[in-house]
Every structure is written in C-alpha cells, then in structure tokens.
Amino acid sequence: MCTLAAGTRGPATSIDVAKLAGVSQSAVSRTYTKGASVGAETRARVEAAAAKLGYRPNLIARSLMTRRTNIIGLAVGGLANPFYAAIVEQLSNALQEIGYHVLLFTLTDETDSDELLQQVINLRLDALIMASVSLSSSLASSCQSNGIPVILVNRTTSADGCSSVSTDNEAGATMLAQYVIDAGHSRILYVAGTETTSTNLERERGLTSAIAARDGVAFQRIAGDYDFKTSAQEIAQLLSGSNFVPDAIFCANDFMAFAVMDALRFHHGLRVPQDISVVGFDDSGPASWLSYDLTTYSQPIPQMVEAVISILQAVAQNPDAAPQHVVISGELIIRGSCRGRGDG
Numbered sequence: 550m551c552t553l554a555a556g557t558r559g560p561a562t563s564i565d566v567a568k569l570a571g572v573s574q575s576a577v578s579r580t581y582t583k584g585a586s587v588g589a590e591t592r593a594r595v596e597a598a599a600a601k602l603g604y605r606p607n608l609i610a611r612s613l614m615t616r617r618t619n620i621i622g623l624a625v626g627g628l629a630n631p632f633y634a635a636i637v638e639q640l641s642n643a644l645q646e647i648g649y650h651v652l653l654f655t656l657t658d659e660t661d662s663d664e665l666l667q668q669v670i671n672l673r674l675d676a677l678i679m680a681s682v683s684l685s686s687s688l689a690s691s692c693q694s695n696g697i698p699v700i701l702v703n704r705t706t707s708a709d710g711c712s713s714v715s716t717d718n719e720a721g722a723t724m725l726a727q728y729v730i731d732a733g734h735s736r737i738l739y740v741a742g743t744e745t746t747s748t749n750l751e752r753e754r755g756l757t758s759a760i761a762a763r764d765g766v767a768f769q770r771i772a773g774d775y776d777f778k779t780s781a782q783e784i785a786q787l788l789s790g791s792n793f794v795p796d797a798i799f800c801a802n803d804f805m806a807f808a809v810m811d812a813l814r815f816h817h818g819l820r821v822p823q824d825i826s827v828v829g830f831d832d833s834g835p836a837s838w839l840s841y842d843l844t845t846y847s848q849p850i851p852q853m854v855e856a857v858i859s860i861l862q863a864v865a866q867n868p869d870a871a872p873q874h875v876v877i878s879g880e881l882i883i884r885g886s887c888r889g890r891g892d893g
Contacts, residue, residue: 561602570598581606582648621861622669622677624654629777630804632833632848636680636702639854647858649675656682670695676861678702683746698864700857703848705747705874712864712872714856716879718748718830721846722755722799724881725828728844729797730759732889734826736767738795740783740805742775749775752801752830769793773805780805781812788817795825797887803829803836803845810841810886822888832882842885852877 563577579585580595628634641651680702689708692699701713742749760766773780800806806829813819832847856875
C-alpha cells in the first residue's frame with residue numbers, strides 16, 4: 550500500500566519524489582524509463598525518495614502522455630509444440646530486455662485471430678507479433694488503420710503493411726528431401742501441416758520439386774494439421790488400409806514427426822529407421838533427444854528473434870517505415886532417424 554505524501558490526498562506522485570530527492574521531475578521520469586540517461590547519484594536519490602514515499606510509476610498516465618503502452622501482444626498457435634514454446638520464451642526474454650511488457654494470446658486458427666481483434670484495439674498495444682499463427686485479412690486491415698504494427702514469425706503474408714520473419718521453408722524442404730532420396734528412399738509419404746498455412750505450402754512445394762527432379766520416386770500425402778493426435782491417427786489409418794507402404798516419412802514439422810515415430814514404434818511394431826525413416830522440420834528441443842534422434846531442418850530461433858527486435862525498433866523510431874520481410878536460412882541436421890544408403 551502506498552504511503553500518502555504530506556499534504557496530499559492521494560498516492561505519492563513524481564512531483565513529490567522530485568521535491569524530496571531535490572531533482573527535476575524529468576529526472577524522476579528518466580529513472581523509471583529503461584534505457585534513459587540518468588546519473589548514478591541521481592538515480593540513487595530518486596529511488597531512495599520513492600521508497601520513502603511508497604511511489605510507483607503510473608504506467609497508465611505515462612502511456613497517455615507518450616501514446617505508447619510499452620506492451621507487445623504475442624499471439625502463438627498453442628504451446629504444446631515445443632518449437633512454439635521456445636519462440637515464446639526467447640521472444641519474451643528479448644522484448645523484456647529492451648523494456649517491453651508481453652501480453653500472451655494463444656490462438657488455434659484464423660477465427661480466433663478475428664476474436665483477438667477487439668482486444669488488440671482496446672489494449673492499445675504498441676505492436677502485435679503473431680508467431681506460427683495465420684493473419685486474417687480483417688485483423689491485418691484493422692491493425693493497420695489503428696496504427697498497430699504487425700510482425701509475423703514463422704509465417705508469411707500478402708497483406709499490405711505487415712512485416713514477417715521466416716525460414717527459407719522451400720529451400721530447406723528441398724535440401725531435406727534431396728538427402729532422403731539420395732539415401733535410397735523411393736516411396737515418400739508427406740505428413741502435411743495445416744493446409745492453407747504458408748509454412749505448409751512452402752515446405753510441400755520444396756519436397757515435391759525435389760521428387761519431380763528424380764525418376765522412380767513415388768509420393769503420397771496425408772494431412773496431420775500440425776497436430777500430434779491427428780498425425781498419429783492418420784498414420785494408423787494409412788498403414789491399415791492403404792497399398793502404399795512408405796520407406797520414408799517427411800513430416801512438415803518436428804511435432805508431427807514425434808507423433809509419427811511413437812505411433813510406428815509403439816502401436817505398429819515398426820523400427821525407425823530400419824523399417825521406415827522419418828524426418829521433420831524445425832529442430833525443436835526433443836529432436837536431439839536419444840529417444841527421437843530426429844533428422845530435420847533447423848529454424849534458427851535466436852536469429853529469428855533478433856530480426857523481430859530489429860523490425861520492432863525500426864518501427865518505433867519511424868512508424869511510417871516500410872514493412873520488412875526477412876527470410877533466414879537454416880541448416881540440415883542429420884541424426885539417426887533416417888537411414889543412409891546401404892544401411893540395413
């Protein structure tokens with residue numbers, strides 16, 4: 550509970566702190582503004598006076614004066630996928646280091662993003678970062694008209710005024726597919742993600758282009774929808790009712806690859822990679838565990854986060870700055886889930 554300053558009717562203000570500390574009101578403001586220039590002695594006097602008076606900065610009042618809330622909305626497509634969780638953790642840490650507060654939203658589809666719209670507008674967010682979530686046209690246009698920058702992470706968009714940071718999904722999928730084919734696999738099953746997402750479309754395009762460039766490679770697809778349970782169910786249905794028996798399974802992300810590997814080994818008695826090879830995309834944490842040892846293509850989260858922060862800072866300095874579309878290269882990570890040519 551705040552101590553009332555002598556002669557006042559309410560909680561202590563920055564003016565009260567400035568008087569007690571013997572400094573200007575602007576010095577008090579700079580003390581509580583991350584990154585602002587203030588001398589060590591001045592800071593110590595302000596903090597001592599604030600502690601004595603029970604003063605706390607009024608963030609609402611400050612936002613009204615500066616027209617900034619220092620709040621960034623971070624919308625993510627659920628946290629069950631360890632890749633999404635890693636994005637949230639690293640983005641949140643990076644934003645907090647430069648003085649922003651993070652407001653987290655979990656979404657599953659475009660309908661959810663439409664419901665998010667009014668909250669984004671009402672909360673007067675400084676920016677909205679959408680990680681692994683598709684952007685609806687209504688949310689894009691409304692954010693733009695209200696001056697709220699939108700940055701997509703692990704998605705791309707054709708919407709005007711929105712920036713994006715993504716991995717080169719098509720090139721990465723082509724590289725991964727070429728490795729699988731070069732290893733001697735000729736019957737490849739693709740476990741697709743959510744059909745309309747940019748990541749799924751680009752990764753499938755990279756896979757099919759690699760297959761088209763080779764003779765004698767059969768291809769089939771099923772839809773896993775970037776979901777653990779759905780991927781396992783689709784694999785079970787294919788193995789029990791299809792004449793197509795793959796020798797390699799290319800999953801559109803690691804999360805589905807984990808589900809596929811578990812289903813193959815524990816429900817169908819098949820060995821990975823001796824009977825069927827499995828590869829993924831992301832290089833999320835469990836991919837390196839011995840229980841999965843997953844061959845995959847990496848999405849470098851630290852570089853992606855760095856690009857997001859750079860875009861955010863550019864927009865903060867110049868709200869009229871042109872949108873940026875950053876594409877980052879990952880790398881092929883070879884582990885033990887995909888057998889090589891000649892392996893038994």
